[in-house]
Amino acid sequence: MQLILGGRIFVAVIEDLLAKGMRNAQNVFQYDEGWLAITRRFNSIFPLTPKGADFRMVETRTASLMEEADITAMKETHRAQHTPLQQLHAELDQEKEASATAASEAMDMILRLQGKKAAVKMEASHYKRMAEEKIGHAEETLEVFEELMYQKEIENTTLEV
Helix, strand or coil: HHCCCCHHHHHHHHHHHHHHHHCCCCCCCCCCCHHHHHHHCCCCCCCCCCCCCCCCCCCCCCHHCCCCCHHHHHHHHHHHHHHHHHHHHHHHHHHHHHHHHHHHHHHHHHHHHHHHHHHHHHHHHHHHHHHHHHHHHHHHHHHHHHHHHHHHHHHHHHCCC
């Protein structure tokens, strides 16, 4: 019963203020988050304001006392910080481009060196094949000479006997 009586008293006070021309006044009451939560929860049961009332949370005391000079100073600080940030982003983009160019040049050099390596390897393989062929030819020639020498020795031994 006390809750209903308290609600009625509050409604009477609000109606009295609204009747005296406070309907269009702004910031008559400063609601905190708790009060707004309670009002929103129980407004359907105990309507404390006229239908369609707009419950906007009023800024906290610090924010409501903030002057336009403070807001302007904050905007200038934001701008002052934003410009170096843009410069850093531009510098970062330049660094990205430079590193991409360096990586591209490194890849070109790697590919060029791999090509040279393949050419040298192929040339070495060619010389190895030629050397193996020469060795094979020299071995055949040596066998022929050894066969000839053997035959000459046999002839000499037959002549001596």
